[in-house]
Amino acid sequence: MTSSFQRLFVCYGACIEGFRWCRPLLFIDVTFLKSKYDGYLISATGKDGNQGTFPFAFGIVDSENEENWSWFFNNLSIVLTAHGRTITLVSGCNKGLAESVSKIFPASHHASCLQYLKQKLFSIYSSMYGKSYGNRIVDLFLKCANAPREAAFEFNMKKLKQEGGALFMTFLEDHPKEYWSYIYFEGNRYGEMCSKLSGSFSSWVFELCTLPICQIVDGIMIKLMELMAEKRFEAEEWKSVLCPEIEKTLNNDLMVCRNYKAYRSSRYVFEVHAGYSMKVDLDNRFCSCHEWQINGFPCAHALVSIQQNNGCIYDYVEDYFKTSYFRSSYATLMSPILDINVMHEIPDDVVIMPPLAKRR
Numbered sequence: 001m002t003s004s005f006q007r008l009f010v011c012y013g014a015c016i017e018g019f020r021w022c023r024p025l026l027f028i029d030v031t032f033l034k035s036k037y038d039g040y041l042i043s044a045t046g047k048d049g050n051q052g053t054f055p056f057a058f059g060i061v062d063s064e065n066e067e068n069w070s071w072f073f074n075n076l077s078i079v080l081t082a083h084g085r086t087i088t089l090v091s092g093c094n095k096g097l098a099e100s101v102s103k104i105f106p107a108s109h110h111a112s113c114l115q116y117l118k119q120k121l122f123s124i125y126s127s128m129y130g131k132s133y134g135n136r137i138v139d140l141f142l143k144c145a146n147a148p149r150e151a152a153f154e155f156n157m158k159k160l161k162q163e164g165g166a167l168f169m170t171f172l173e174d175h176p177k178e179y180w181s182y183i184y185f186e187g188n189r190y191g192e193m194c195s196k197l198s199g200s201f202s203s204w205v206f207e208l209c210t211l212p213i214c215q216i217v218d219g220i221m222i223k224l225m226e227l228m229a230e231k232r233f234e235a236e237e238w239k240s241v242l243c244p245e246i247e248k249t250l251n252n253d254l255m256v257c258r259n260y261k262a263y264r265s266s267r268y269v270f271e272v273h274a275g276y277s278m279k280v281d282l283d284n285r286f287c288s289c290h291e292w293q294i295n296g297f298p299c300a301h302a303l304v305s306i307q308q309n310n311g312c313i314y315d316y317v318e319d320y321f322k323t324s325y326f327r328s329s330y331a332t333l334m335s336p337i338l339d340i341n342v343m344h345e346i347p348d349d350v351v352i353m354p355p356l357a358k359r360r
């Protein structure tokens, strides 16, 4: 038993409430803290309906090991249980960690970060056979990862195994296809393939990571409170049904589909001619190009079919991308916190010592 700080998990009530209105996706990342006591900051971040980052929870631990990861995911599962949703976790983690997470968090799906896997493969092959061979292997890997059908996956996988040899077989043992390929992954990624998000949380941590732990926690809380207020004000101005970024994407696709032609096969099924032909099933939100299923909003082939059917496009877009959902995700206020000494009398004998510094 020691009175030293060991580890900490933080998930604010406003984030728990707001995350209900975001896609059930969490991106897991870890950053080394350069403070006097070392340590690691693990974060779980979502994405709001306008494709911005939605900081959800974070933990500070003394080292990056299985016990600390299990502890973090266990806390995460506790706060997410009330939501009753199947969550997809995206991380740069390997099979061992993914398996331990699925034991703690059986209702979740675990996806590997494609950027992390690309870098790993490139580093393995370029260091042994040169950069162009590294690029060739990464190219084949991406064709497998994004293959919309089993036949295309198997065709490219055969080449990858031939050209990648024993090194690739080892890679595949650590990173089974179920974690990274579109057709074998069972969860929903909403088109998100990378765990490193550009934006708020990672940059906040970068700014704060040399400070003592209490100041890091305070700093994150202040920045989060300001971020939620800013986004709340921003969305008050929006007049569109969809969040502006998604509305923009949809408008671009509407321009693209002007020359497409949709031919009806049944009440909801169409054959779309766009220089090639695609099958669209409006009832099942399906297009044979697979973009609709991947992204959660209609592709250009689907849009021309919806128009042909005199349907309302917004009825076919996931609610998570709508302005109303975005507003709800930032609706819960984070109240300013007074200095702890002002609120409570702290007994003299309660003293938490700094963490025991661990050398890396």
Ligand SMILES: [Zn+2]
Pocket (backbone or CB within 6 Å): 278, 287, 288, 289, 290, 291, 292, 299, 300, 301, 302
């Ligand atoms: Zn399509």
